Amino acid sequence: MSDILHVKDLRIAFPSRSGPVEVVRGVSFDLGRERLGIVGESGSGKSQTGRAILGLTPPSGRVTAQRLEFDGIDLRGASAATWRRLRGRRMSMVMQDPKFSLNPVMTIGRQIVEAFRRQDNAPKREAKDRAMAMLEAVQIRNPERVYNAYPHELSGGMGQRAMIAMMLITEPDLLIADEPTSALDVTVQLDVLRILDDLVTQRGMGLIFISHDLRLVSSFCDRVLVMYAGRMVEELKASELHNAQHPYTRGLLNCLPQIDGGQRPLPTLKRDPAWLA
Secondary structure, three states: OOOOEEEEEEEEEEOOOOOOEEEEEEEEEEEOOOEEEEEOOOOOOHHHHHHHHOOOOOOOOEEEOOEEEEOOEEOOOOOHHHHHHHEOOOEEEEOOOHHHOOOOOOOHHHHHHHHHHHHHOOOHHHHHHHHHHHHHHOOOOOHHHHHOOOHHHOOHHHHHHHHHHHHHOOOOOEEEEEOOOOOOOHHHHHHHHHHHHHHHHHHOOEEEEEEOOHHHHHHHOOEEEEEEOOEEEEEEEHHHHHHOOOHHHHHHHHOOOOOOOOOOOOOOOOOOHHHHO
16 A cells, blocks of 8 residues: 655644744654544644645744655645645545635535636536535535525534535545534434545545544544644554553543443543653
8 A cells, every 4th residue: 555645753833922832743654545543632733733734834833844745745845836736636624614614605516616626627517516416425415405505504514514525526635634523413424434435445545534533533544643732642553442552542542431331420531741741
């Protein structure tokens, strides 16, 4: 299995009154045509890692890496023209909250068609047919209504499905999904995961699945990276997540409620300052 993404010693820093603060510290991994899960608490650096890979770090941030390469293309200092060729067509990202990602003054259909035609220059009729098919693929029952609706007319879960359709319509080689199922009910969540799984297994897409749901990641992904305070603390096969050795990962697993456990009170995570070293 050939790797399509190489990340070595990725660091992201933002300015503060007391000087630069590193929010991602020395993250390294390779990604093949597989499902890689990145888990950790809010603020652990998961989303910032995903944004840096797509060159979406805010201008105030500083991104450095010994290696940041996608399919042989060095992303460090990539030009605007290079990013235009890559984003959308070959690399996409599903953001966590559709309220902040969808254009509020454009219909859903127009936004999906624009994403497709920008990359493939397809005729409008073909683009609409493709958009409708993708809305159906993410289990939207009335795709025509959603196609003509504005974002504020949709529920959070419906908006998230529309955003997933928009990112997948070009069938990218790399998809970074940032909590893509957090606003979906269980049945729709399974449908969306099935779509992502098909793209990985049938088309050979590489998937970075960012989540805080350890159970979901352990059952859906192939490998798992665990992040704490901006750095990787453990990497292991998803199927072996229950055998994690790092005390932070063990603490997260122990804090999960057990249906048949009846444990009172629920365990809380005890942090060790040594984890920050």
